[in-house]
Amino acid sequence: MPEREDTVRKTTLENGVRVVTEAMPGLRSIAIACLIDTGPYDETPSQYGLSHLIEHGMFLGTHGRNAMQIARMMDGAGGSIGAFTAKDYMCYYATVLDDYAPYAIDLLGDLLLNSIFPEEGLDHEKNAILREIAGRNDDPEQRANDLLKSFAWHDHPLGRPITGSVETVQRFTREDVVYFAHTNYLPDRLIIAAAGNVDHDDFVAQLRDAFWRMLGQSQPRTMTLPAFTGGVAIDYRPVSQAYFALGFRALPYAHPNRYVLHVLNNVMGGGISSRLYRRLRENRGLVYSISSEYLAYREDGMLVVEGSTAPEYLSSVLGLTLVELWQLVTGAEPIDDEELVKAKMQIRGQHLISGEGSHTRMSRLATQELYFGRSISTAEVLEQIQAVDNTMVQDLANQVLIDALRQVALAVTGPESPEHFSQDSLTKLLKDFE
Numbered sequence: 255m256p257e258r259e260d261t262v263r264k265t266t267l268e269n270g271v272r273v274v275t276e277a278m279p280g281l282r283s284i285a286i287a288c289l290i291d292t293g294p295y296d297e298t299p300s301q302y303g304l305s306h307l308i309e310h311g312m313f314l315g316t317h318g319r320n321a322m323q324i325a326r327m328m329d330g331a332g333g334s335i336g337a338f339t340a341k342d343y344m345c346y347y348a349t350v351l352d353d354y355a356p357y358a359i360d361l362l363g364d365l366l367l368n369s370i371f372p373e374e375g376l377d378h379e380k381n382a383i384l385r386e387i388a389g390r391n392d393d394p395e396q397r398a399n400d401l402l403k404s405f406a407w408h409d410h411p412l413g414r415p416i417t418g419s420v421e422t423v424q425r426f427t428r429e430d431v432v433y434f435a436h437t438n439y440l441p442d443r444l445i446i447a448a449a450g451n452v453d454h455d456d457f458v459a460q461l462r463d464a465f466w467r468m469l470g471q472s473q474p475r476t477m478t479l480p481a482f483t484g485g486v487a488i489d490y491r492p493v494s495q496a497y498f499a500l501g502f503r504a505l506p507y508a509h510p511n512r513y514v515l516h517v518l519n520n521v522m523g524g525g526i527s528s529r530l531y532r533r534l535r536e537n538r539g540l541v542y543s544i545s546s547e548y549l550a551y552r553e554d555g556m557l558v559v560e561g562s563t564a565p566e567y568l569s570s571v572l573g574l575t576l577v578e579l580w581q582l583v584t585g586a587e588p589i590d591d592e593e594l595v596k597a598k599m600q601i602r603g604q605h606l607i608s609g610e611g612s613h614t615r616m617s618r619l620a621t622q623e624l625y626f627g628r629s630i631s632t633a634e635v636l637e638q639i640q641a642v643d644n645t646m647v648q649d650l651a652n653q654v655l656i657d658a659l660r661q662v663a664l665a666v667t668g669p670e671s672p673e674h675f676s677q678d679s680l681t682k683l684l685k686d687f688e
Contacts, residue, residue, distance in 0.1 A: 261277045262274065262631070263275055263454040264623075265454070267441070267458070267461065267465065268466075269441040269442075269465070270440075270441040270442035271441045271442075271445075271446060271468065272444070272445045272446070273446050273448075273454075273457070273458055273461055274446075274448075274629060275448045275449070275619070276448075276449040276452075276616075276619055277450075277451070277452055278449055278450050278452075278612055281352075281451045281612055282451055283351055283450045283451065284349070284358075284449070284450035284451055284452050284612065285348075285349045285450055285612040285613045285615070285616040286347060286348050286349070286355070286358055286359065286446070286448045286616065287345055287347040287447045287448070287619075288346045288362050289343055289344070289445040289446075289447065289620040289623075289624060290344045290346075291343055291624060292305065292343065292344060292438035292443055293305040293339055293344045293416075294339070294341055294416055295475070295477060295552075296438050300422065300425070301422070302414050302415075302419060303415075303418015303419065303423050303426075304426060304430060304431065304434050305344055305416070305434070306339045306383065306416050306417050306418060307379060307380065307383060307418070307426055308344075308371075308431055308435050309337045309344060310382065310383065311371045311376050312337060312365050312366075312369050313337070313365070314370070314371060314372055314376070315372060315375070316364045316365060316368040316369050317370060318364060318368065319361075319364060321375070327357065327361060328348065328361070331350050331351065331354035332354075333349055333354060334348065335348040335361070339416050340416070341411065342551055342552045345617075345620070346366065349612070349613060352450070355457070359457075359460045360464055363464030363465050367465070367467055367468055371428055371431050376431060380423050380424065383418070383423050384420060387415075387417050387418075387419070387423070390417065394491055394667040395560070397489055397491070397497070398497040398498060398499040401487050401489055401665035401667065402499040402500075402501050402558065402664070403501075405487040406482055406556065406663035407481075407482065407483075407554075408480070408481065410478075412551055412553070441468045442471055442472055443472050445620050445623045445624060446461060447616050447617075447620035447623065448619075449612045449613075449615035449616040449619060450615075477552065480553065482503045482554075482661060483661075484502075484660075484663050484684070485663060485664070486664045486665075486666070486680045486681045486684065487665045488665075488666045488667075488668075488676075488677055488680070489665075489667045491668065493667070493668060494669065495542070495564060496562065496563055496565045496567075496568040496668030496669070497561075497666065497667045498559075498560065498563075498665065499558055499559070499560045499664070499665045500559045500560075500575060500576075500663070501549075501556045501557065501558040501559075501662070502556065502655075502658040502659050502661065502662045502663070503554065503661070504549075504550070504555035504556050504654070504658065505555045506550060506552060506553055506555050507550040507551055507625050508552075508626060509550075511650050511654075513635075513638040513639050513641075514647055514650045515557075515650060516548060516601055516639070517597045517601065517639070517647060518582070518589070518650065518655075519548040519557060520597035520600055521593045521594070521596075521597050522546045522557075522559075522578070522579070523545045523559055524545070524597065524600065528545075529578055530544050530545070530575060531544055533574070534571060534574060534578075538574075540563055540570060540571050541561045541562065541563045543560075544560070544561030544575075545560060546558065546559045546560075547560070557658075559575055559579075561575075565668055565671040565674045565675065566671075566674045568668070568675045569674065569675055569679065569680070572664070572683060576683075576687045580659065583651040583655045583659055584651070585648050585651065588644060589644055589647055590644075591644075594644060594647075598640060601639050602636055602640075605632065605635060605636070605639075606632070606636075609632055618630075660687075660688045664680060
């Protein structure tokens, strides 16, 4: 059910920490997120991957608790705790029964204010991250996705892997970790969101006790629109299939036309009834998998088509994919009424179903505060999706996507197979569609 507006409340603490809560009657749990407006965007070239190492190191102990005590505290409460690093931000979160909410708040505050980052523990985490990097590189599908971003966005933070490189991770010291955390983990960059069985006023009072010592003020940052480079990048691997990621520039996260683009993406490759899936897999049997995704970040976005096929079919699959994209974007085969209704209903259903969980609601509160400075109700989202019509889709395509499709970036991970595809042949294929 869409939330009522009076269940979402916001308070800014005296030190600048923003607090957003949503009461979900009937739940016994509470999901809490500490989202920090820092991360890869604030890393210099020598710091690539440092935010991710800090995320790992945050659970190694504080001045008052060691790593085992932290783990036992959450296990004993029947809850869970975790963290992740995104391109635009970092997030530490916990889910517990409402009885244990004060313990979770105290623990999250302790981690963010008092973590000691022991050198031996950081060395262990660096080794774990090196294994993570190796694992990503061993996955040809993931490698194609990473290669696409690094090729299209080059050395911009959006183009760099969150994990960093083997070279940067090996170089990091404890002093690097402590300096970055103390410089960027500041109260006016912190958003604390909670959803579930939460009383806003009680929650705010508990946060004041846990975070009052968090002081300082961030300096203004200049975020630049990355250059987007079209072309072909190939990483030859001894695998049987060819994995591809085809991308072109789209809209940033908070763009007013984002809902229109979500609908277009759904029609293009958002499910098993999408054009790409039906026409390349179901009708022709040329691919094992194919889908599209709208990647949206603060400063930029990308529409990506990903899939895998036999090497001998790769050129045909890419050619047919580009034809489908051009026909959709140019209006040669515009979205029909049935496709439009299906896409909007699918997006509506996915939004409502995922929103039944407190963790998703908590995540939405935090990211909406980050990107928009306000909470966007389910009713507003559904209204915006429902308002999308064929004319809006075609207008967006004419204004943005036609030019973007003339500068496509393609990444391929697959076997060396010059009789089927090469740098020159794939480059020519892209140029034929410019």
